[in-house]
Amino acid sequence: MHNRKAGIAFLALGAVLIISALLLLRSNTLQDRQAGEYSLDALDGIQAAIAENSAAAATPQSQESPEPSEEPEDESGEMKTVTIDGNDYIGYLSIPELELVLPVISDWGWDYNRLQIAPCRQQGSTKTDDIVIAAHNYDSHFGKLKDLSLGDSLSFTDVMGKCIQYELKKLETVDPHKVDYVLDSGYDLVLYTCTYGGEFRVVGFFDRTEDTTKK
Numbered sequence: 001m002h003n004r005k006a007g008i009a010f011l012a013l014g015a016v017l018i019i020s021a022l023l024l025l026r027s028n029t030l031q032d033r034q035a036g037e038y039s040l041d042a043l044d045g046i047q048a049a050i051a052e053n054s055a056a057a058a059t060p061q062s063q064e065s066p067e068p069s070e071e072p073e074d075e076s077g078e079m080k081t082v083t084i085d086g087n088d089y090i091g092y093l094s095i096p097e098l099e100l101v102l103p104v105i106s107d108w109g110w111d112y113n114r115l116q117i118a119p120c121r122q123q124g125s126t127k128t129d130d131i132v133i134a135a136h137n138y139d140s141h142f143g144k145l146k147d148l149s150l151g152d153s154l155s156f157t158d159v160m161g162k163c164i165q166y167e168l169k170k171l172e173t174v175d176p177h178k179v180d181y182v183l184d185s186g187y188d189l190v191l192y193t194c195t196y197g198g199e200f201r202v203v204g205f206f207d208r209t210e211d212t213t214k215k
Contacts, residue, residue: 030186037052042086042117043086045084046103046106049175050159050161057160077124077125077127079108079126079127079159084103085153089104090104090121090159091158094146094155096154097152097153100141102135104119104204107122108121115135118135120133122134129188131189134193135190135191135192140159141193142192146202149168151168153168153209154168164208166206166207167207168207169187170204173195173200173202174200176198176199176200182201187205
């Protein structure tokens with residue numbers, strides 16, 4: 001009788017664990033889908049801003065100011081942003097090998113909620129070739145980062161329409177405590193995310209290959 005009761009208890013526990021796992025999977029799937037929808041909405045806003053900026057740059061100057069003074073180059077490395085739904089974006093990533101086009105929030109500020117919306121710049125700039133971008137491991141964000149191969153390319157387009165091409169030089173899974181290794185790698189662009197379970201970080205190190213400016 002005792003063995004029978006123990007067996008029933010184990011079966012009940014197993015059922016609870018299975019149901020919990022299914023609920024967690026459903027929750028993660030919904031969060032992934034929602035993150036993808038947020039990214040698409042933000043991407044539309046960024047691309048609209050790029051079109052406006054390009055149109056403004058192409059507009060002839062008024063005859064009243066035939067020789068306008070040139071705006072000095074910003075040497076601080078600060079990137080221009082566009083605000084969409086209360087978040088500032090610096091542009092978007094295009095990763096052809098993963099069939100992803102993702103907006104990038106200007107600065108995540110250790111804000112978990114922003115990472116649920118889009119990838120976020122942790123530090124650096126494309127102007128100073130030291131930009132680091134983090135994202136969740138949703139399939140709609142950086143969940144498939146581990147599937148890239150050395151030599152794969154991606155591009156980053158800022159809100160002014162400048163497009164920079166990068167090539168993957170190194171792809172590693174590292175201990176989460178190796179913060180300096182990720183943030184001070186010496187590479188032009190670093191993308192990273194957590195492994196499932198959060199035990200490690202998947203990190204892609206990229207170097208710039210060329211610039212193009214969208215007309």
